[in-house]
Amino acid sequence: xxxxxxxxxxxxxxxxxxxxxxxxxxxxxxxxxxxxxxxxxxxxxxxxxxxxxxxxxxxxxxxxxxxxxxxxxxxxxxxxxxxxxxxxxxxxxxxxxxxxxxxxxxxxxxxxxxxxxxxxxxxxxxxxxxxxxxxxxxx
Amino acid sequence: xxxxxxxxxxxxxxxxxxxxxxxxxxxxxxxxxxxxxxxxxxxxxxxxxxxxxxxxxxxxxxxxxxxxxxxxxxxxxxxxxxxxxxxxxxxxxxxxxxxxxxxxxxxxxxxxxxxxxxxxxxxxxxxxxxxxxxxxxxx
DNA sequence: TATTGTTATACTCTATAACTATA
DNA sequence: TATAGTTATAGAGTATAACAATA
Numbered sequence: 058x059x060x061x062x063x064x065x066x067x068x069x070x071x072x073x074x075x076x077x078x079x080x081x082x083x084x085x086x087x088x089x090x091x092x093x094x095x096x097x098x099x100x101x102x103x104x105x106x107x108x109x110x111x112x113x114x115x116x117x118x119x120x121x122x123x124x125x126x127x128x129x130x131x132x133x134x135x136x137x138x139x140x141x142x143x144x145x146x147x148x149x150x151x152x153x154x155x156x157x158x159x160x161x162x163x164x165x166x167x168x169x170x171x172x173x174x175x176x177x178x179x180x181x182x183x184x185x186x187x188x189x190x191x192x193x194x195x196x
Numbered sequence: 197x198x199x200x201x202x203x204x205x206x207x208x209x210x211x212x213x214x215x216x217x218x219x220x221x222x223x224x225x226x227x228x229x230x231x232x233x234x235x236x237x238x239x240x241x242x243x244x245x246x247x248x249x250x251x252x253x254x255x256x257x258x259x260x261x262x263x264x265x266x267x268x269x270x271x272x273x274x275x276x277x278x279x280x281x282x283x284x285x286x287x288x289x290x291x292x293x294x295x296x297x298x299x300x301x302x303x304x305x306x307x308x309x310x311x312x313x314x315x316x317x318x319x320x321x322x323x324x325x326x327x328x329x330x331x332x333x334x335x
Numbered sequence: 336t337a338t339t340g341t342t343a344t345a346c347t348c349t350a351t352a353a354c355t356a357t358a
Numbered sequence: 359t360a361t362a363g364t365t366a367t368a369g370a371g372t373a374t375a376a377c378a379a380t381a
Contacts, residue, residue, distance in 0.1 A: 063306035065325045070209035142362040167202035186204045281339040
């Protein structure tokens with residue numbers, strides 16, 4: 058019964074997304090803006106051009122996301138030292154704290170999600186996901 | 197390593213959502229509009245009020261979704277026989293065909309997703325998801 | 336008075352196209 | 359000429375609040 062498993066997988070995806078959005082909203086963030094912060098947290102200051110390429114999104118869209126993050130104090134636009142056309146999107150102290158809080162929240166959510174699943178089952182589940190991810194990437 | 201399993205689960209959720217959206221877009225539908233069609237397909241004509249309650253979304257939002265579906269020929273607004281305030285959102289022939297196509301597409305996507313997973317693994321995976329769903333609903 | 340659905344307004348995410356400043 | 363980012367414009371999903379028609 059692949060349909061049964063499929064429906065359940067979709068439901069998990071929906072609930073998980075809602076849960077993550079709730080957590081972000083509590084920090085004053087949206088999913089798209091949070092993704093920008095995560096990139097900056099992992100790679101340091103980035104040009105908008107680089108953010109657009111990484112998130113696979115239009116340059117216009119990045120302008121809006123950075124506008125929002127700047128207005129709420131998570132990032133600043135700094136001049137690029139070598140290219141006066143470019144800006145370097147840079148985390149503020151608040152932005153850095155948010156990145157850390159998101160990572161902590163993720164670990165906490167992970168522990169809560171898999172609570173009560175025996176280590177063997179967890180390992181089997183992870184291996185199964187690899188198969189599914191492989192199938193999805195082929196399609 | 198719950199984090200590992202968690203990240204993989206999130207990635208599956210994202211890829212699955214993208215895949216489903218691609219399929220819907222090919223039929224000229226968006227996820228929110230498709231959800232309206234699915235409800236109508238399963239339950240017959242519904243008042244907008246009922247759709248709002250089912251999708252857990254504002255009445256204003258339903259107005260917009262039904263506007264879009266009506267403009268693209270998937271549904272019509274029929275007068276409610278007993279209540280002149282209400283409208284009955286009703287599938288057209290095109291809407292009915294889209295519901296059927298979506299169900300077929302879902303079965304096909306399910307088969308493709310779980311290809312290569314032995315029946316025992318599939319059953320174990322489904323059981324594991326039950327645990328995860330239970331944990332999520334508690335939170 | 337309460338309910339159904341609309342108009343008014345607003346915010347977020349997304350896109351393409353035209354434009355400015357700089358390379 | 360090409361690139362970085364903006365303004366202009368548009369569509370989709372979401373929300374609250376005010377309002378008209380009807381119960």
